[in-house]
Amino acid sequence: MNAEPQTLTILLFAGLRQRAGTDALSLPLAGPGAVTVAALRRQIAAAHPDLAADLNHCRVAVDQAFVDEDAEVRAGQEVALIPPVSGGHDGPQAKPVDLRGERSRLCDAPLALAEVIAAVEHRGAGGVATFTGNVREHSRGKRVRYLEYEAYAPMAVAKMDEIALGVEAEFPGARVAVAHRVGHLEIGESAVVIAASAAHRDEAFRACRAVIERLKQDVPIWKREVDSEGEAWIGQGP
Incomplete structure (x- = not known):
């Protein structure tokens, strides 16, 4: 047969x-x-x-x-x-999203900077650096109405964990936490929040910057920018 x-x-x-x-x-x-x-x-x-x-x-x-x-x-x-990140989403997420990894979170609820700060603070941390990426009103000469984010959710969490743990290995003593949002975001809402702590401020700043740069390259999260003239797929992060 x-x-x-x-x-x-x-x-x-x-x-x-x-x-x-x-x-x-x-x-x-x-x-x-x-x-x-x-x-x-x-x-x-x-x-x-x-x-x-x-x-x-x-x-x-x-x-x-x-x-x-x-x-x-x-x-x-x-x-x-x-596809190259970031791109977009053509409608609401099919179901609620809230996935947590060892150092990361992906969700469709508003993000809390305090949550990622709490995850990295400890008695040996002399410095805590943070990054918050918000939806801005103007982009590429146009007025933005809103953004839509989507993700390959389980892989996105795994990659965010991989990036965070890799940065921690590069900066001994550093701790990193990152959260990213998906779904519909209005102007001023936060798409990503990152915190990095270290014994000294220089390592904390460098660790935080390393996370956001690598996140924009390798994490399968996409955004679609909807403006007053239509919509566009955007190839960079928030």
Whole structure:
């Protein structure tokens, strides 16, 4: 008997999801066993030519970890196409979001700076540096109405933890906590809050800056900016 063809489910986010009109693609594997990420890209482009141009700008995650082009993918694994961060969200989150990691939190409720400060304060901390990223009213010469954030939630929490723990390892004695919001944000609301403590102020400042810079590069959170003239997918953080 011939075996049933195996399929992969590929998760889509932000602008890619909006253009495809779905949050996931079901794709039969081109051959038995595993396929490489590079081959999977070609197969997606052939099956969905309207997405082909965008695929070149996407990273691929397998089981919530970024992988190289020669990595192998098998049926049953969780595959996601990750557009450049940040991007956006085309409506409210499907269900309430509140995920916590070892050093991080992702939620759709208003953020509290005091919460991340409390997570890093201790008797040996001579300095505590914080960063708060708020939704601003004007951007790129236009008046912003609101922002929409979405996330590949479990991977976002894992990456925020990875970044925070990595920064702590670079700055001995530092402690880091980060929280990011998803969903609909009005002008003045906070999208991200970060706190970093250390024995001295210089290490605290440097640790806090390192976290926000890396968060904008590697955490799968996207935002859509809605202004008085329409909407746009934004490639930088808050």
